[in-house]
Amino acid sequence: MAASVKLSETDIFQAKEHACSRLGLNALKKQQSEALDAYLRGHDVFICLPTGFGKSVVFQAVPMCWDFLNGNNVAADDSNIPKSLAIVVVPLKSLAMNQLERCQAIGLEAAIAIAEISDEVLECAGQGKYSVLFASPEALLSVKGTELLQLQSVYSRVCGLFIDESHCVTKWGQSAGKTAAFRKLYGNIGQLRSRLQMDTPLIAMTATASSTVRKAVADSLSLKNVFLIHTSPILHNMKHTVLKTKSIRSKDVLGWLCLKISEKGVNTERVIVYCQSRKTCSELYSMFKCHVPADGHAYFNMYHTNTQPEVQEDILKSFSDPNGTVRVLFATIAFGLGVDIKGLHHVIMYGSPTDIDDYVQLSGRAGRDGQQSYSILVKYPSASGVPIKEEMKSFLNTDSCRRDIIHTAFPGQHQTAPFNKAHNCCDNCARTCSCEGDHCASPTNFVEQSIKDGLYSGPKGSEVLLRDVPNEVQDKIREELLQFQSQVKGTSSAEQQDDHIYAGQDIVCGLSSATINQIVSELTMAFTFTQFCERWQFPNHEIAQGIWEICNKFCSQMPVKMPDVLCDSSSSDSESDEDEVSDEYRELVIVYSDSD
Template structure:
């Protein structure tokens, strides 16, 4: 007898008994949390659900408990031949590392589970036929491909399926939908409604996430075809997290982070655990290399990096280390891929390096910290060029501007936390409130953490900034500029020195030409232009500046025009905040964090 045929047969008393059985099985002798119990009761009555609960709240408990509850109820009401068959929960997850973590957790709980992302082999087929599994983990791409079609042709699976659970369901809205300007990042997420259509309509579908605005909730529910669903919603805001925004005038990684390497050398495994989130795999790799450069080999075990291209065994090492508050890894440099569903212990501080594009991503990343209720800080560290090619939502833009309380903006987007709203001292709320706090007469008594002091020190050592705009030239103007620079280089070559090499003779290399062309989206001041490139003479700098302005139709005396602005530190002696890699990434466009691939 299929699960769909057993719905509405269970009394309230039976359901309460089933929850008690499942909570004991999962190691919760005092029972589930109120929201978990509410979700499971609604599920067992056949309702679709949208569950939005904070990171670390225990959303995974819902899909772990669901088949256990169904099995218990079957044993109460069904003949022995049916009760012996295990109910199966099908769980969709975006990352293999998350599935690996859940597989390990299932093993600890003595729950049989299978990972379908490697395909359906003979062992899995046999396990399905013999009713071995309670949990099946899959990717959306797998379910919509050949493996998914085979899965739904297996009679035992169709008969025992008790629910479809979409973990990190905000991905349905954020990466499954195309627009007139952008192609869907992972189109399979936008087609999960097709998976739902393959099984009996009475089998519940449950969407799970930690960060869902009203708009995302509407997109997800429409896409999955949730019917009269029960909403279980709790704000992802943690009142023990202080929100801070700092602005750097440079993206010089050595300048910004060397002091953290020094701390690791000094304190080793006793170093305060930190995650630095970056917007792309390229920046993650560059920053990781920076730390390895400064750390002796004996200390390099305390630093690692995480993104979807990281080897699976390394990802598992990181996940295992962060599951232990005293784990060896004290600094993790990661993309937002590490912001979903991973258990982090002993973590009370994070740096989000670069501009976050929306509040959902910000809450995913900052939500990794403070899960033990310790006072924690999330620092957004902005740098020049971090907004180029990235569209920031209005709420995120307001949050970063700091015109008013940052926590107030979080609550406008996600709502106020449920339960007693404990008053938050101004100096523990956000940096905006701290700056306005006068709890100690004319000043605030709050003491900065070591992380705050370290960053404040390096940022305080920077010089003044100049605001420069972007000015995007046409393809024809870019071609004109490149030809003009090549002609200028040719004019510098004299016949008697050709055997020395043009680059050496002229001091104006092919690499410099390429660099200037790549950077032409940015409208420098003349002083910024000269500081950016290593011209061998002032005359050459003046000539090239004139060529640039003529080719692009710019006023050689103009420093600013209206448009999109960001900071440039033209007075820095180390004017390398825009490295070649950053311009390739920020100005030309490169691997912004597309790190939800199942690779």
């Protein structure tokens, strides 16, 4: 539709001015204007701009531009005049709802089709009532989606296909080794081009995509004659820190944060703790429920794809306000897509992302106001069953500047950084900082130091005796522990009936199946009761005592020996002990199968 018409410079200028006026803007930003210029000249466009920059202005403006160029100076209340239609592919219903509200706020008629394309959407789209349609790949590539695009009244008015969060095309739409594609149809979006008019432009949009990801996305979508609009996602005000440990206990890493919430409440420094699975999210949330007094529970929450929609909405509203009630959030990567987060200066990654794109995306949720911010990654075994990619391994393992690794992955112009003070760059640079001539005068950030204190000065170095526990004994202990878990579940189910926890009862009760398996795997360590309680941080003494008695029923008379080295109660240092990362993505399928 767009490329088949040759537009003059005057046409393009006037169309943009019209859209700008209808959107209530004094002027378009430079990159927004460039994107519209390229689109109106028939280019495919790849837009890589930070969240909150205003990428949505482009797909809002496009149908307005074409209505103006076609002589249809329509407004939202001109329901009898068919409107040009921009189709926007979105990955999540929450994101679609957020964009729908923005369109409605500026008087732009829009609709969403996530689980499927309803008869109402099909009818109204056919009548030309919508300027924007937000839809999932699954809906657009369904039988109803084909029917929609075959309607002549729709086919003739589609003015552009927009792929929001376009990094999902390769992240979710392509298989990786033996791992099947999480959402296969994301890899088939390029097929939609054959169902549109020839030369209808395709616009890919994302906040974070390395050069490798951009090329993969462009190939998958068959982009041609591409105009790239790119601003580096690397924040000059972000310090990057990596902390490694062979074993991890939630209370060691985050116990200080429980105390802060208890002491400061709504005045607690805002922190997001990004987890590599929903299970870890729920376990951390449950730990805080146990250790923070009830009057402080409003100040922390969790967000993943199975969190109740109304809770998700409350969290999103809270994070749109720098003084919002939620001060600590346990989240998967699902939180933050398309959200302009306010008042956040600390991100903790509880386990390593699998690639550098995800790391930059997650760390970039903080520091959007320009204030000094901190990304602290805690790497430990069993955090992920998905192999870590080479660029991310380089970032984790380098002894030199970590920011240089990110610059290599995201080539191009970067924001100039005030790194005359190296302590604001990364933990490696901070070690060599001499901002005061012969030494560094900057103290370590409180959040970073608190995590270090928990990881490296806890009871893990205490000497623990060892013993041999036959496999058949381990199986008997596991069986009795699972029976004990069932008893605890029955008690906690009644107590938590009206409580705000969206997780399985095995996690809510304070004794998850994963914890039982880990306890059994460590039966060779002859802990004292004090060491045992320090190791596992059970929510109450009764659970700790019950588990201790079961274990010692079988093991107390077994011979023990001194370890060859001081035992650190650690897991093995592999990177593939447990498959947790894909758990979050699999769960999204449930969202799309539910009625909307």
